[in-house]
Amino acid sequence: MNTKKTLYALFLGICLSSLILWSSDDPTASPSAEPPTETKETPFDLMMQVLTHQRCVNCHPAGDRPRKGDDSHITRALGIPRGNDGHGLQSISCGTCHTTENNDYSGVPGAPDWALAPESMTWEGKTRVEIAEQMMDPQRNGGKSPQEIMKHLTEHELVLWAWEPGIDAEGLPREKPPVSKKDFITAVKEWIASGAIIPEA
Amino acid sequence: MKITFNINGEPRSIDTDGEAPLLWVIRDGLNLKGTKYGCGKAACGACTIHVDGMQVRSCSYPAKFAEGKEITTIEGLSQGDNLHPVQQAWIDEVVPQCGYCQPGFMMATAALLKEIPNPTDEDIDNNIINVCRCATYYRMRKAIHKAAALAKQNPSE
């Protein structure tokens, strides 16, 4: 069997099995039915959709090298380690390649204070509850109060860069988080104002 | 826009698109060809220069940021005939093959030695991540250690 045929069979298989899964999930639904009304997402949901997006997680990685791109890959050759202050090593640092703004000629992204989050703020591989707990824990968040966290999330230029991520080296726009900047800021403020309650799951 | 900066100790002014990479301003505008184009996205280090003493990959550095800065390129690494210890070490160890990437490596090494005057092999591995297709890394490593020793002999450098 040639590869194309294999892929075709695989594709058919996937389609078929998803159909079965989907129908077993909801036996009453039919393909022609109206899409179900969206359940209202809480401010926490909206905020976490952003914080778990690769635009954020890439700079809160596990390990000490940044992840890159929409597929969060590690470039073995280019991964500058975090270093003592999150800005890389003594001689080769984030600023060797990144400036305070995106560079459309090269596709190298940039924003003020381009850096990796400290190790205590690793998000990669964590659940949204774990991320939230860690983010609000002064032991691990650099001694920040909820108000300071709110300020970081809603005003820091590096965080807000997520909505102006620029183009990559092939000239293609980078993916933005699934929630708009405005809705994100509103959600963060609401969540903090209402006591920053972290749901159980 | 008009941009003014010091390059290799000389004040220069140039009219350029401020967003244009500084690399091309240096190469074509100022006709300093030692700084090389390699990748255009800060991935290879062939275009490494110093901006206010810090190493920068000039292919991804907009010219406008050079305003008022002190720029050094490979042409300004030596003081006339007085070679920089890094260049002397490169000659002593006969490092270059094709030579194209070497200015970038020497600029990166000069920046490294400024921060870490006696680098270990591990310091070198971590901080020198430029690309050399002739793969002269083995001699470069020797030359970097040699340069550190030379710089110690002549602390004025």
Added chain:
Amino acid sequence: MSKGKKQKKGIKRRMFLKRSGVGIGLMIGGVWLTRNPIRRTIIKTSETLVVPYAGPTSDPLLWLQITPDNNLILHSSKVEMGQGTFTGLAQIVADEMGLPIEKIKVVHAETKAGNLDPFGTGGSMSIASLWVPLREMAATLNLMLLNKAAEKLSVNPDTLRLEGGTITDGSQSLTYGQIVADVTEWDIPSTPPLKKRSEYTYLGKPVPRVDLKEKVMGAPIFGIDAEYPDMLYASVVRSRLIDAQMQNFDTTEAERMPGVIKIYQDEDFIGVIAETHIQAETARKKIKFDYNKNADWSLADIEEKITVGNGNKTIVQKEGPIVEDIDEDAEIIELAFRSSIGAHAQMEPNGAVANYQEGNLEIKVSTQVPQLTQSEVAKAMGMSKKEVNIIPTFLGGGFGRRLHTPNAIQAAKMSKAIGRPVKSFFDRQQEFQNDTFRPPTHHVMKAAVKDGEILGIEHQFASGDTLFNSAMDPGIERVVRADIGSVRGGTIIYDGMPRRATYYHVDLPFATSFWRSLGLLANAFAIESFIDELALKTKQSPVDLRLQYMRDDNPYIVRAKKVLKTCAQKAGYTDEVKDGRAMGIALTIDTGSPCAHVAEVSIVEGSIKIHKVTAVLDCGIAVNPDQVRAQVEGCVCMGISAALYEKMDLKENKLFPINYGSYDMALMRDTPKEIDVVLIEGIDKPGPVGEPPLGPIGAAISNALRRLTGERLTQMPLSAFIS
């Protein structure tokens, strides 16, 4: 009165053969040559042949120019791409002429200089092929100077002697500069006897590279640095997809971009000419177009094509029966190997600077084939060759990437169209996506084994073009069928048993070509990994096993045995794993130069770490042992890069990655802390150096990993498959 027989310059010249392609065109002729035995002979010959220098040798003045200030300019028709040829040539000439090397300046010969080399620069042949002709020219020039001095001083030439740039009879003397002053016609004597080796002072000495200072100071010596006054910059549209035509161009937006002077368009390409490089590139990216795809391609499709059994089959080595037919009681051991598509990734992208003025064209360009560039440009421009002067520059890496120079044609056309000099270069992404890649390979290795004896070995392999469609006449392809470049390193050197190599030539939907050492890296990976596996299978040391099957007294095998033994001894080769480190050994004979490597390897935090490589090379006389070592070190590290990390992928007709970083390569941190190079002089002339040391490295690493982990890795790059 003068010494030696006379030839008036331009009147009587030694005839030289015009050769085509790789210089084997002359060997082809007659329909019966298409028989397989003849093919095998051609391939066997090509495996060890040092292709002779095919340029003119009758007139030393084409190569060697004495300047009035008593220095010598060596016009090299071999280009300098890092391999150190300029330095070696300067040493050879300095020795034969008795000149201090400081008096020699080596430059690239412009095509109008007249000493064109039809072979170009490649195949590790530069020093090896010029060893005799260059010394002959130098010796002849000395005699010419001596005769001319005698004439000017009105003395018998026998009373004169040469002393480092001066000719004297003890009482009066002339410098070379004074001798050549006002001379318009030279008598060219027949070649005098060459000096004895004991009279040479630079040969075998680690003379510093002649281009060292320029390269350390950042001098503007490369093609991309070349300029003309009033020059414009151009950027040419290139296809992102393979096997597809670009169509429906819309240049409206590009035309309006700042600095744009002209959008050049003909049936072959479209390019933007602008005031600055960045303006040209920026506007070029605004040109809109779509594609007409001929077919859809993914990497899986390519791997399916590159599979033993597909393509044009040629038996390139045939001694005895196939392994299955040797002994019915024998066990057949079989292993299959693959290697990736490799990019050249040379640091200086391809490009050219052209200046067309009133029917004359000058092009400054990094090229490995100045003569081919000249004839291709002349043809494309409808000009005669003598109207086109190619000025080769230093190459920012070659590695086989500069045997095609379409940029020269494009820059020429645009310069003519705009009436000003034009510089046109690829950006890095264009360079990657339009590389002429190292073709992927597939190998099936088989052996018949009985009672610890190896009864026969077979190598079947599939690959794409390396020389075909690059440097060879199409006629050669029809006759030889097996691409000689892809076959390089593909035959079995172990003897005294049936052995076979069968090559399947596959046409690929993207350009493949020379990549330093061509087929050698992948073929050696398969064969030498398999030999190691046979050693484990038969419970022998891999060194002993190889030596046991190298019984032939042909000189290459004799030299290879010594190389292997020396390497094992120098490295302290052992099968044992000590302190988490294992050793692997491998041996190749490429272009006649045997080379062995022992790699010392461990796994650190899941990654392969190469601690030390011991490399032994027998390249004959090392004209400059320091630069031979540099080539060995470079080959080892480039080989580590290719063997461990490098691979191109293909999805929806897009080859990727298309830049450094994402195209994973070995860096400083991946370089062994120790590379111990041992040179052996097994022949009394210089042999090939620049590629043979790439041969064993992949297998040496893989063999070490096999001993370390118990797992046989069968795909390069290895790091992608380490578990």
